[in-house]
Amino acid sequence: QSALTQPASVSGSPGQSITISCTGTSSDVGYYNYVSWYQQHPGKAPKLMIYGVSNRPSGVSNRFSGSKSGNTASLTISGLQAEDEADYYCNSYTSSTTWVFGGGTKLTVL
């Protein structure tokens, strides 16, 4: 159950787009289309932003999008806003009937 690999930090200016990668293995990210992404502001509980690789829950801005290729999933945030500054975690269901998170990525809006 090794954690998925995410960059520790990414940054971008308001209005720009950024992409956060999430690399796993053929037993998790590459096995199912059950990758999800969570946003966490300091001191708050995480919030579901993307599920099933590319689906947005009701109420989540369409500036957030997800994709997957092989063992790597990606979260793209377009039109960056100050409120997007947060930690982002990817998650995947695994072939062992468990779930695994990425190490988290700190997004800084410059």
Next chain:
Amino acid sequence: EVQLVESGGGLVQPGGSLRLSCAASGFTFGSYGMSWVRQAPGKGLEWVSVISDRSSWTHYADSVKGRFTISRDNSKNTVYLQMNSLRAEDTAVYYCVKHLSGSYCFDYWGQGILVTVSS
């Protein structure tokens, strides 16, 4: 409105036990799987355990297998996490989370409860 409210956290000595509870409301509790996810201070998220809607199956992270037990009481809309043989590395905020049906992800989270294992 979906609400998940954790209780039962606190300070416990290494080797001790603690039982967390999560009271759910605002949805048909007995129709959804539930998990516990934890976050050590300043660290990332770690999935801990899952229980199916009718308690027919459970699964655990290797880090807690044999020490933690998840259970639920659908008549009380409550899910539990019994934690035994606690270690310093179990110190974390523990979140109760609801599964999004059919999507293998977590759509609602509790506010979290702190468990500190220290002498």
